[in-house]
Amino acid sequence: MINRDIIKEFEENIGYCFKNKNYLCQALTHSSYANEMRMSKLANNERLEFLGDAVLELMSSENIYENNPNMYEGEMKNGKMNGRGKFIPYNGIPIEGIFKNDVKVSSS
Numbered sequence: 001m002i003n004r005d006i007i008k009e010f011e012e013n014i015g016y017c018f019k020n021k022n023y024l025c026q027a028l029t030h031s032s033y034a035n036e037m038r039m040s041k042l043a044n045n046e047r048l049e050f051l052g053d054a055v056l057e058l059m060s061s062e063n064i065y066e067n068n069p070n071m072y073e074g075e076m077k078n079g080k081m082n083g084r085g086k087f088i089p090y091n092g093i094p095i096e097g098i099f100k101n102d103v104k105v106s107s108s
Contacts, residue, residue, distance in 0.1 A: 002028060023048065 002025045011017050018024045027045050034044040064076050 004021070007018075007021055007024060026043065027048050029039070029044045031044040031046055033039075034041070061076075064071070068076065
């Protein structure tokens with residue numbers, strides 16, 4: 001488990017105070033470390049990673065849907081992201097900047 005003083009220092013350095021310190025500790029605990037320390041199999045970051053992946057999929061799906069009103073369901077489903085914020089549908093023609101200004105972090 002991460003020392004609370006380290007968490008406080010980390011929060012001061014980034015200028016953000018986490019509401020649930022347990023989630024922060026879990027997010028920073030790799031499964032291999034938890035295994036070596038004989039921690040619960042639920043004490044690592046894999047469940048949070050699953051949740052985060054679902055959130056990112058929802059955000060990208062909504063963005064693809066909103067920014068491509070003439071694209072059919074199969075085209076949206078068969079497309080892919082190229083890693084640079086461009087959606088590449090099955091036809092290979094990139095759609096520019098679908099993530100521009102979409103992610104906002106708020107400390108409130």
